[in-house]
Amino acid sequence: MALDAPGRGGLRQAQPFSKGLGLFAYYPENAMRRVVVTGLGLVTPLGADVETVWANLIAGKSGAGPITRFDASNQKCQIACEVKPADHPYGFDAGKRVDHKIQRQVDPFIVYGIDAAGQALEDAGLVDMDDDLKMRTGCSIGSGIGGLPGIESESIVLHEKGPGRVSPHFVHGRLINLISGQVSIKYGLMGPNHAVVTACSTGAHSIGDAARMIKDGDADVMLAGGAEGTINPLGVAGFAQARALNCSFNDRPEQASRPYDKDRDGFVMGEGAGVVVLEEYEHAKARGAKIYAEVVGYGLSGDAYHVTAPHPEGKGAELAMRMALRKAGLAPGDIDYVNAHGTSTMADTIELAAVKRVLGDDLSGASMSSTKSAIGHLLGGAGAVETIFCILAIRDQIVPPTLNLENPDEGTEGVDLVPLVAKKRTVRAALNNSFGFGGTNASVIVKAI
């Protein structure tokens, strides 16, 4: 092993045994590795490619509507933000990047995840990698719940027809790590293969953890993100019974998701996926990649309080944000935009109070919006999709709106929650918050390079 090989610092990574094997060790120098975003992919209720989604979001469109995926007439909640069918103006064509056979075998979250990962790789110009790079490229694409629709339907098959009729693809068509698995098989990616499962924090944790893998030298490129697809009878009923879903706007679906508004009454379920290509900075520079932003900060914490309710003082959220700021080496005044977790539940004001404590007086110079007002809550996909929105806010110097914020709740005075319409402004650094059932919190900070 050429640990004493000449060169900068002497302890260069990527020198042991064989360059081709991509074996890395944790060397102090890895602490200097920077992580940038070089590719984006989105499947959401507002479109199935990044530019369409972003244009619709900035235009103030809503992805909400009556549930069409199944007959929801006996459900308390009859609305959702569904990914639109292929024949819709901004619908999703699963056949574009996912084989017919795989579509039949797996649940929607995996189909969304494979497609978003493909978009991100195409955007980064990394579809055709050499074998060396494939060994240094990994996947960390998770989900909060995973294959609930298939669990529901195969349970019915088991009950009605017996065990001999359960699909041989049942297990691997539902498992959460099977986005990472499928994507690695499709593109030949032999780096770390991982999948986060932290409810609605999944997408943010996936990006933060994958960035660390690159910093630690486990990989040079990571596909990172999250996906969800649980608009099925059991999923909708489960969240409604947990009193988490909005059930009082069934006749006005586009107005149902209204974070920070006095009339908010629970979240609207969304679905889809967000995946980014994370890349070691020098690697991206060397190949002349388009660089969107740098992942500079990541914080994570637990509430240690309740399975579904956040800590009433938002202590866990505060810890995650403070850690992310510290890691980023940024001051509160450097954050220009916060993409809030803001689910349109009572928890919104708890998050806002925590943000106020962390950013202090500097919050008056920042903008904070919840894009869940437009696309609903993508659960395990939310943190990744919303981090992509932060990146696009930096790229285009515009922040997306909080729809339906007509009567701001008490405690929101003096905070720019970007009501109703997008706002052009300087965005140098942006923070995404994601909080999940179980009391799991993640904050990711991205910054212009």
Added chain:
Amino acid sequence: MSDTADRVKKIVVEHLGVEAEKVTEDASFIDDLGADSLDIVELVMAFEEEFGVEIPDDAAEKIATVSDAIKYIDENKG
């Protein structure tokens, strides 16, 4: 072409996502149609449903081509 053959081919096309003209009677599920062992388990289940036959595991293992399936079904359906 027999009625059984038509129905078998339709199931194969639907499950494996292959073009109908590739599903000839001497086509091998694995070598010619891109199936893996789990796909064959699924196909056998679909044949059982469609034709109301039971295909035990030892018989299923011997079904390698489209014609093997047609032959087994024609010989065993009620």
